[in-house]
Amino acid sequence: MPPRIATTKPGPPPPGQLKIIGEKCLAFVLENATPSDPKSVLEAIDTxxxxxxxxxxxxxxKGELLDREIVKVKPKILAELGGLFGYSAVRFASQMRELSGSSIHVxxxxxxxxxxxITTKMVEFAGLSDLVTIFVGTFGDNYFKLKELGVDHVDVFFLDHDKKCYKSDLKIIEQSGLLGPGSVVMADNVVAALITDYLEYVRGHTNFTSVMYDSYLEYSDIKDALEVSTYVE
Structure with missing residues (x-):
């Protein structure tokens, strides 16, 4: 069992409410966390x-599972599909900086x-603006911008966006030319959201080796998992 569960029920809020929740979360962080202290920002969001x-x-x-993979891979470049309010960007950038210095980028x-x-403000408050770039739009419409910035290889991809898009976006990642030997794709919510088409595709792929790590849906006791797939040629 997870150590704690949220006082409110898990699940998507009513239409139009998510932005309001994000703004309230940001205000809570600004009031309760310490500027330029990513750990305190993450703790405030969790609270x-x-x-x-x-x-x-x-x-x-589940963040601890991500941390473990980051320590294992030691990525210099990470791309996340789905930023929401900046929690994962702050978590990734701060840990990657600890491991590899300021040459990393998310x-x-x-x-x-x-x-x-909201993510921009969250990252800025955490003191990580120089290590995080935020693109508004889909990965498919914007990955060319990475190449314009001189990025020709992404060490880690993190999928945590529209669950219906995991499989199609993995195919776009493959076509982008940004995968290389040892690149890792981490996919969140694969059990709680029943993302079976993605799991069948990546596990049946000759160029990926995959491992599932059991966990819980964020802030709840609902079973979930993280799928970690390593690209091999």
Whole structure:
């Protein structure tokens, strides 16, 4: 069992409410966290998720699984598909900086301009603006910008966006030319959201070796898992 569960029920909020929740979360962080202290920012978001309103960012429990993979891979370049309010960007960038210094970079692709604006403020408050770039739009429409910035290889991809798009976006990642031997694709919510088409595709792929790590849906006792797939040629 997870150590804690949220006081509010997990699940997507009513239409139009997610932006309001994000703004409240940001205000809570600005009031309770320490500027330029990523750990305190993450702790404040987790506290908000547990005590004020359930949040759909990866959270502290599954976050430890992400941390373990980052330590293992030691990525210099990471791309996340789905930024929401900046929790994962802050978590990734801060840990990658600890491991590899300021030469690392996180690229976050978020389709909502409102969510991207909140992420920008969250990352800025955490003191990580120089290590995180946020693109508004889909990965498919914007990955060429990475190549314009001189990025020809991504060490880690993190999928945590529209669950219906995991499989199609993995195919776009393959076509992008940004995968290389040892590149890792981490996919969140593969059990809680029943993303079977993605799992069947990546596990049956001759160029990926995959492992599933059991966990819990963020801030809840609902079973979930993280699928970690390593690209091999």
């Amino acid at each position: 908000f998720g547990y005590e004020h309103h359930w949040m759909m960012n990866v959270g502290d429990v 690229y976050s692709f978020e389709i909502s301009p409102d969510f991207a604006a």
